Amino acid sequence: xxxxxxxxxxxxxxxGNITVTSEGGAxxxxxxQTLVKSWIxxxxxxxxxxxxxxxxxxxDNSTGDMELNLTNNFTNDDYVVTGALGNDNGSKSTSxxxxxxxxxxxxxxxxxxxxxxxxAEWNNTSLQFVGDLA
Amino acid sequence: MAGKLIADQIEHSxxxxxxxxxxxxxxxxxxxxxxxxxxVAVRDSLNASSIQDNGTGYYSLNFLSxxxxxxxxxxxxxxxxxxxFPTGASTSGDxxxxxxxxxxxxxxxxxxxxxxxxxxDLNMGVPMDIEWASANIHGELA
Numbered sequence: 001x002x003x004x005x006x007x008x009x010x011x012x013x014x015x016g017n018i019t020v021t022s023e024g025g026a027x028x029x030x031x032x033q034t035l036v037k038s039w040i041x042x043x044x045x046x047x048x049x050x051x052x053x054x055x056x057x058x059x060d061n062s063t064g065d066m067e068l069n070l071t072n073n074f075t076n077d078d079y080v081v082t083g084a085l086g087n088d089n090g091s092k093s094t095s096x097x098x099x100x101x102x103x104x105x106x107x108x109x110x111x112x113x114x115x116x117x118x119x120a121e122w123n124n125t126s127l128q129f130v131g132d133l134a
Numbered sequence: 135m136a137g138k139l140i141a142d143q144i145e146h147s148x149x150x151x152x153x154x155x156x157x158x159x160x161x162x163x164x165x166x167x168x169x170x171x172x173x174v175a176v177r178d179s180l181n182a183s184s185i186q187d188n189g190t191g192y193y194s195l196n197f198l199s200x201x202x203x204x205x206x207x208x209x210x211x212x213x214x215x216x217x218x219f220p221t222g223a224s225t226s227g228d229x230x231x232x233x234x235x236x237x238x239x240x241x242x243x244x245x246x247x248x249x250x251x252x253x254x255d256l257n258m259g260v261p262m263d264i265e266w267a268s269a270n271i272h273g274e275l276a
Contacts, residue, residue: 003143003151012137019136020158022275027199029275033180034161077216078177080165080268082209098228098255101213101266102220111213112220117255128209130165130270131178 037079038070038129044113044121064119065102067110072133074106079131085113086124097122106134163206164197164271170252171263181271191227191252191261192235199275200245206273208232208248213266227252227264235261245276 009031011017018031040052047060059067081104085097097120103110109129113122145151164181168174174187186194212227214220233251234241241249252267254260 001143002141003145004139004141005145005147007147009144020161022163022199023158024202024274024276026276029161029163029181029199031157031161034163036162076178078167080167080178080211080270081213082211082268082270084209099211100220100227101211102215103217104213114255127211128270130162130180131167 033132034130036128036130037072037074037133038068040068040127042066042125043123044125045123050124061110064113064121065110066113066125067108068127070107070109070129074129075132075134077104077106079104079129081109081111081127081129083125083127085122086126088123099125099127159274160272162270163199163201163273163275164195165269166195167266167268168193169265170267171265186247188249189235189261191263193250193252193267194247195250195269196247197245197271201271202245202274202276204243204245206243206271208243208269208271210250210267210269212252212264212268215265227262227267228255229267229269231269 009018016032019028020031021028038054040055041050043050054071056069056071061067083099097115099111099113101111113120141154143151143153166179166182167177168185174185176185181198183196183198188194208231210229212229230251232241232243235251252262252264254262
C-alpha cells in the first residue's frame with residue numbers, strides 16, 4: 001500500500017484545484033468543491049457545541065433562533081446548508097421537525113428550528129455547509 | 135503537465151492519517167442551491183446539469199456525472215428570505231426527496247436524477263415553491 005505523508009495539499013497548476021477520480025473511474029471532480037467546509041452539532045436547549053469543524057462561535061439569539069459564525073468565509077452567500085434536528089438519544093418525536101435559515105452572509109448563518117409548526121429547541125441539531133470558500 | 139499522485143493513504147504530521155478511499159467516498163458528489171419560485175434558477179452547484187420544474191413545489195435535479203447506483207444519500211434544507219426574520223412557521227418549507235408533489239407517493243431515484251418535493255410545514259400535503267432550497271448528495275459515482 002502506498003502512503004503520502006503531508007500536511008498540506010495544494011494544486012500544482014492551480015493552487016485551489018486538485019482533481020480526484022470517481023469510484024468507478026468514469027468522472028473526475030475538483031476535490032475542494034466536494035468537501036464539507038463547516039459542520040456542527042449543537043445542544044440548543046443549553047446552548048453547547050458538541051462538535052464542529054470551522055465554526056468560530058454560536059450565539060443563542062432567542063428560543064430556537066441561533067447564529068453560527070463561520071471560521072472561513074465563503075465566496076458568496078449561495079452556499080448549501082443541509083441539516084437535521086433530533087432529541088436526546090433514546091427519546092423520539094412523532095411530529096415534523098425542520099430548520100429554516102433566515103439571515104445568511106459569507107461568514108455567518110442564522111436559522112430557526114421548529115417542531116410541528118412552532119419554534120423549538122433541540123438536543124442534537126446538526127448542520128453542514130458546502131460551497132466555495134474565498 | 136499537472137502533477138499526479140496515486141496513493142492509498144495520506145498522513146498529516148499531527149492530525150492523523152486517512153485512507154484516500156475516504157477522501158473519494160466521503161466527498162460530496164453533487165450539491166445545489168436553487169430558487170424554486172417562478173423560473174427555477176440555480177444559484178450555485180456542483181455536478182448538477184439542470185433543475186427541472188415539474189410543478190408547484192416539485193423539482194428534479196439532473197446530474198452531470200451519473201452515480202454508480204440509486205442508493206446514494208440525499209440531505210437538504212430550506213431558507214426563507216435573507217435578512218427576513220420569520221413571522222411564523224407556516225411559510226417554512228418541509229423538504230423531502232424521492233417523492234412526487236402529491237407526496238407521499240414515491241418516485242424512484244435514478245443514477246442521473248432525483249426528485250425534490252417542498253411542502254408547507256403546517257399542511258404537509260400542500261406543495262409550495264420556495265425561494266431558497268438546497269440539496270447535497272453523497273455516494274459513489276460511476
